[in-house]
Amino acid sequence: MAFLTPALEDYLEGILILKEEKGIVRVKDLAHLLKVKASSVTESLKKLKELELIDQEKYGYIELTQAGINIAKEIREKHAVLKNFLVNLLGVNEETAEKDACSMEHYLSDETLNKLINFLNSFASEKEGTALGEKLKKLSLLNLGMKGIVRKITAVGVLKRRLLDMGFVRGEEIEVINVAPLGDPIEVLIKGSQVSLRKDEAEKILVEVIP
Amino acid sequence: MEAKIALAGNPNSGKTTIFNLLCGTKEKVGNWPGTTVEKKEGILEYRGKRFRVVDLPGVYSLSAYSIDERIARDFLVNEKPDLVVAIVDATNIERNLFLVSQLLEMGVNLLIDLNMMDIVSSKGINIDTEKLSKLLNVDIVETVANRGIGIDELKGRIFKNLSERKNLIPLRIDYGIEMEEAIEKIETILKENYETALPGRVVAIKLLEKDPDFIKSIEGKPFFNEINVIIEETEKRIEKTYGEDIESFSIERRYAFLKGLARECVKKGRSETASLSDKLDKILLNKVLGLPLFLFFMYLLFYLVFSIGNPLADLIDAGFASLGDYLRIIFEKQAFPNWATSLLLDGILAGVGSVLVFLPNIALLFLGISILEDSGYLARAAFLMDKIMHTLGLHGKSFIPLLIGFGCNVPAIMATRTLESRKDRLLTILIIPLMSCSARLPVYVLFANAFFPRYQGLVVFSLYLIGILLALFVAKVAKNIFFKEEVTPFVMELPPYRIPTLRNVLLQMWIRSFLFIKRAGTVIASAVIIIWALSSLPPGVEYASQNSIIGRIGSILAPVFKPAGFGNWQASVALLFGIVAKETVIGTLGTLYGEETLRTTLREVFTPLSAYAFLLMTLIYIPCIATIATIKKETNLKWAMVTTLYSLVLGWLVSVLFYQIGKVL
Numbered sequence A: 001m002a003f004l005t006p007a008l009e010d011y012l013e014g015i016l017i018l019k020e021e022k023g024i025v026r027v028k029d030l031a032h033l034l035k036v037k038a039s040s041v042t043e044s045l046k047k048l049k050e051l052e053l054i055d056q057e058k059y060g061y062i063e064l065t066q067a068g069i070n071i072a073k074e075i076r077e078k079h080a081v082l083k084n085f086l087v088n089l090l091g092v093n094e095e096t097a098e099k100d101a102c103s104m105e106h107y108l109s110d111e112t113l114n115k116l117i118n119f120l121n122s123f124a125s126e127k128e129g130t131a132l133g134e135k136l137k138k139l140s141l142l143n144l145g146m147k148g149i150v151r152k153i154t155a156v157g158v159l160k161r162r163l164l165d166m167g168f169v170r171g172e173e174i175e176v177i178n179v180a181p182l183g184d185p186i187e188v189l190i191k192g193s194q195v196s197l198r199k200d201e202a203e204k205i206l207v208e209v210i211p
Numbered sequence B: 001m002e003a004k005i006a007l008a009g010n011p012n013s014g015k016t017t018i019f020n021l022l023c024g025t026k027e028k029v030g031n032w033p034g035t036t037v038e039k040k041e042g043i044l045e046y047r048g049k050r051f052r053v054v055d056l057p058g059v060y061s062l063s064a065y066s067i068d069e070r071i072a073r074d075f076l077v078n079e080k081p082d083l084v085v086a087i088v089d090a091t092n093i094e095r096n097l098f099l100v101s102q103l104l105e106m107g108v109n110l111l112i113d114l115n116m117m118d119i120v121s122s123k124g125i126n127i128d129t130e131k132l133s134k135l136l137n138v139d140i141v142e143t144v145a146n147r148g149i150g151i152d153e154l155k156g157r158i159f160k161n162l163s164e165r166k167n168l169i170p171l172r173i174d175y176g177i178e179m180e181e182a183i184e185k186i187e188t189i190l191k192e193n194y195e196t197a198l199p200g201r202v203v204a205i206k207l208l209e210k211d212p213d214f215i216k217s218i219e220g221k222p223f224f225n226e227i228n229v230i231i232e233e234t235e236k237r238i239e240k241t242y243g244e245d246i247e248s249f250s251i252e253r254r255y256a257f258l259k260g261l262a263r264e265c266v267k268k269g270r271s272e273t274a275s276l277s278d279k280l281d282k283i284l285l286n287k288v289l290g291l292p293l294f295l296f297f298m299y300l301l302f303y304l305v306f307s308i309g310n311p312l313a314d315l316i317d318a319g320f321a322s323l324g325d326y327l328r329i330i331f332e333k334q335a336f337p338n339w340a341t342s343l344l345l346d347g348i349l350a351g352v353g354s355v356l357v358f359l360p361n362i363a364l365l366f367l368g369i370s371i372l373e374d375s376g377y378l379a380r381a382a383f384l385m386d387k388i389m390h391t392l393g394l395h396g397k398s399f400i401p402l403l404i405g406f407g408c409n410v411p412a413i414m415a416t417r418t419l420e421s422r423k424d425r426l427l428t429i430l431i432i433p434l435m436s437c438s439a440r441l442p443v444y445v446l447f448a449n450a451f452f453p454r455y456q457g458l459v460v461f462s463l464y465l466i467g468i469l470l471a472l473f474v475a476k477v478a479k480n481i482f483f484k485e486e487v488t489p490f491v492m493e494l495p496p497y498r499i500p501t502l503r504n505v506l507l508q509m510w511i512r513s514f515l516f517i518k519r520a521g522t523v524i525a526s527a528v529i530i531i532w533a534l535s536s537l538p539p540g541v542e543y544a545s546q547n548s549i550i551g552r553i554g555s556i557l558a559p560v561f562k563p564a565g566f567g568n569w570q571a572s573v574a575l576l577f578g579i580v581a582k583e584t585v586i587g588t589l590g591t592l593y594g595e596e597t598l599r600t601t602l603r604e605v606f607t608p609l610s611a612y613a614f615l616l617m618t619l620i621y622i623p624c625i626a627t628i629a630t631i632k633k634e635t636n637l638k639w640a641m642v643t644t645l646y647s648l649v650l651g652w653l654v655s656v657l658f659y660q661i662g663k664v665l
Helices: A006-022 A027-034 A038-050 A066-089 A094-107 A110-130 A157-165 B015-023 B067-079 B090-105 B117-122 B129-136 B151-163 B177-193 B200-208 B212-218 B224-242 B246-265 B276-284 B290-333 B338-356 B359-375 B377-391 B396-405 B409-418 B422-434 B441-451 B456-482 B502-536 B549-564 B569-578 B584-593 B598-605 B608-620 B625-634 B637-664
Strands: A054-056 A062-064 A136-138 A147-153 A173-179 A186-190 A193-197 A205-210 B003-009 B027-031 B038-046 B049-055 B083-089 B110-115 B139-142
Touching (some): A006 A038, A006 A062, A006 A066, A006 A094, A027 A038, A062 A066, A066 A094, A136 A147, A157 B246, A173 A205, A173 B276, B003 B015, B015 B038, B015 B049, B015 B083, B015 B502, B038 B151, B049 B151, B083 B090, B090 B110, B090 B200, B110 B129, B139 B151, B177 B200, B177 B224, B200 B224, B200 B246, B290 B377, B290 B396, B359 B377, B359 B396, B359 B409, B396 B422, B409 B502, B422 B456, B422 B625, B422 B637, B441 B456, B441 B598, B441 B608, B502 B549, B502 B625, B549 B637, B569 B608, B625 B637
Parallel strands (some): B003 B083, B083 B110, B110 B139
Antiparallel strands (some): A136 A205, A186 A193, B027 B038
């Protein structure tokens, strides 16, 4: 693949964004987006055309070639990953992150990118587990026959210790197998044993429902 | 000195059955010092040697959160048994080994008994015992306790493990780099400064888990701060990396270790179809059928204990009566002095009789309870009733003792043994006396018949109802006075259904009945003799007349009951006799007012209003002496006193209030 200067990469990325947004890409719009003069745009477009990354009839609409699309997508992905990292993990503000991601994206190797993506993914699933996201449900809200995975025990003191000792640990599968005729307590299956607990106790066990 | 063996294990692991098989009837049942938790000790005889066996409370762990766990832990640490036999429900190795792994970390001399091996094979589970034994570095025996299989082997291995000296290497579980570093640091500090009864590693882990007992034991020591800093740092590190506190984290690590162990040694069989136990639950815990079936079983229990038991009790009563008559004739022929005849027959014989008369009810109650318990239904009963009982501030398991209380308070109080938590048990014991026992019924009927002939049923029913309402009130108040801080989780295992074994059921029945006679019997018999003495002294008075001591006490007490409308000395004496047994109230009134004309005389002495007040007093005041004696033996003097006092005060207040308000209306 041809080596491109950061500026040229920005042009490719910009063309892709405009194409997706408006369907057609004009020099004027591109100049506006990248905050450069129309004359500089023409200059750069000429270079990109030479590299066969874009097609352009004179003064007409700009089109990316397949090779151009590939590169543009790759850069945009790096941009998104970096921005996600800066904002969500480091807590950089949106505007600065946008600017920094713009500068950093051009120098990021594929290897680092992949590692960063993996890291962000694992962080994301971890975060879902700890935050009381929509995916987590109180055990007391599960209907008869529903299964889940224990994600968090919010109980304290005696109850917490008793639950942990009896095997209500993170990652353990749990199933509601009976509900008392009066609606409380409930009976669950965990670690191969049948355990009954009151609803106000089951409330303190957060599970991820599994089908 | 005999070698000491401790039995440890989860609840429902078959520990009690194994204990019974090892020791037979050579067992002593008492309480752990200062607690209401039952302690069982027995003697195992094998090859001419005697071993002392102690049955530790069934626990899931050795933390310090419940009294049972603390007892088990303290025993292991302080008494240092020569061998600990860990009873493991082999159908659920992972959960059961949680406790075992803690024992192994402590470095105790351990023998594992994999119990219920029959269910294991019927479920198609395959356990590689040899591998498990090797990985844990501990001897393992397999048994099927309820059929007595493997018990001889178990005895042999106990013998072998006690006779050979082993080099005990405590189990090491890897708690991950963060915790391991901290454990090592704390261990070093401890090693240099402080002698611990347990391996330093265990103490370090417990300290990191912030176990209150362990923290307390080093508080104020010069190295406390140093250790505290390590604990806090580690806590932060683990919180940051794993999003958990140390206690949860270390339990997770332990379970992870056990999961790995189970993966190595246990092969799950064919995919499990719904077991018989699950199918039974579908019916017995069914939304529609569950409660009716429960009530039906309770009816059966009540029927067994009272409908079958009472005729037997009457038989014993009649037997003692005819024995008394027979002896009286002989004594008269022998020209015994009157007082001696009276002492022997009205005092001692009557005393013994009043104890034995409880025997059929108690034996049958424990027959019923052990069937319910061993079959696994008792836990279901608690499951079904908990919603109602919990709203009343009680536990699902309180229901059965309270129900039994309507028959007789004495077995009811003994039935509270099924309640694990001290708070629930004591609360239930406190309110059982307010359940109108069958001995109170004759008094109700007599008065209702004499004063409210048209509304007899209603009057009797109202007294039962008032008793229940007062019980709720007392429970609420007592909870706030005595148990404000105590919270006990309901979390309870529902064991799989099993067919109870005759041996176990009969053994339970025998042990409980024997225990009742031995412990409560002496108190009851002496109380009867004391009452006899009070009625017969000073010498020469007519039995229980106004000139006897009891008559004089009655006369002194009478003014106290004047505001309640029954300020005559006869009523007070009747109430005093009622302390022995409530039905005696009628007999006493009969003696004092004349058997034949009792009803008419009563109508002259009482008004309907004061009669009802008297019934209220009869319902509430001091449960009979047998009940008090049982409470004292099951708990301690304090709770017996609390019950006596509150019931006296409450009884007086309610009857006075009723009478005074009634008079105004």
